[in-house]
Amino acid sequence: MKSLLRSLTVVSCLSLVVSTGVIEARTQKAYGxxxxxxxxxxxxxxxxxxxxxxxxxxxxxxVGIRFYGIDTPPVRTRxxxxxxxxxxxxxxxxxxLNNASVVxxxxxxxxxxxxxxxxxxxxxxxxxxxxxxxxxxxxxxxGKKPDWEKIISSKRSNVTTSKKNNxxxxxxNITTEKKSGSHNSKTVxxxxx
Numbered sequence: 001m002k003s004l005l006r007s008l009t010v011v012s013c014l015s016l017v018v019s020t021g022v023i024e025a026r027t028q029k030a031y032g033x034x035x036x037x038x039x040x041x042x043x044x045x046x047x048x049x050x051x052x053x054x055x056x057x058x059x060x061x062x063v064g065i066r067f068y069g070i071d072t073p074p075v076r077t078r079x080x081x082x083x084x085x086x087x088x089x090x091x092x093x094x095x096x097l098n099n100a101s102v103v104x105x106x107x108x109x110x111x112x113x114x115x116x117x118x119x120x121x122x123x124x125x126x127x128x129x130x131x132x133x134x135x136x137x138x139x140x141x142x143g144k145k146p147d148w149e150k151i152i153s154s155k156r157s158n159v160t161t162s163k164k165n166n167x168x169x170x171x172x173n174i175t176t177e178k179k180s181g182s183h184n185s186k187t188v189x190x191x192x193x
Contacts, residue, residue, distance in 0.1 A: 029109070031116075036103035045072025045089025045137055048097070048120070052105070064115035065105060070128045071140035073148045081156075082148045089136040096122045096130060 037053040046067040052060040073086035097103055100122035111117040120127045131137045135155070138146050 031108040031110070034105045034108060036105060039097050039103065042090055042094045042097065044075045044086055045093055045131060046070050046140075047115070048093070050103075050105075064113065065120065066111050066115045066117045067128050067131075068107070068109075068117050068119045069139060069141060070131055070137040071146050072131060072137040073152075077148075079149060079152075081152045085136065085148075085152065089131060092131065092134060092136055093127060096125075096127055 034055065035053045036050045038051040040049040040051060040062050042048050043064075048065050048067075049062050050065055052063060054060070072089040073082045075083060075086040075090060077083050077086070102123055104121040104124075105116065105118035106121060108116050108118040122130075128137075132139065138151060140146060
């Protein structure tokens with residue numbers, strides 16, 4: 001009887017170790033690439049719902065896609081500045097995907113909430129890279145989410161500093177112009193920002 005209990009305990013422990021390893025292996029497995037048949041919804045700047053061509057309806061219709069490598073500001077927030085930036089990111093994604101002839105999901109992996117994590121390409125151009133280039137998101141690869149209040153306040157202070165520098169340059173140019181006695185508008189450098 002003791003040997004039977006010992007054998008069952010060993011088998012239980014081994015099956016727990018094996019099943020844990022299988023679960024970890026699944027989360028790391030890449031499932032290849034796919035072509036998007038339809039864009040159902042653009043939730044925000046980094047999450048969309050799509051129909052995937054060639055997949056059964058159970059797993060290929062109205063499936064959530066989380067863009068790999070980026071986090072954009074949430075659209076659902078009480079902070080008006082964060083919401084505005086989130087709406088800009090969403091509008092950018094809508095425009096980019098609507099203008100594309102082909103939308104492709106590259107290096108698909110399973111994520112949380114039955115979503116797929118993938119690099120989304122619009123006519124071969126990475127939507128993630130385009131969002132980052134426009135300053136509408138930050139690099140994100142899982143873990144703790146970015147603090148958008150800090151990010152927005154940092155951007156605001158950078159813009160304020162940039163505007164102050166532009167105004168200082170403008171004043172300096174106007175002062176130089178007055179000293180030289182020239183009123184030629186071509187010599188005045190005024191920033192449009």
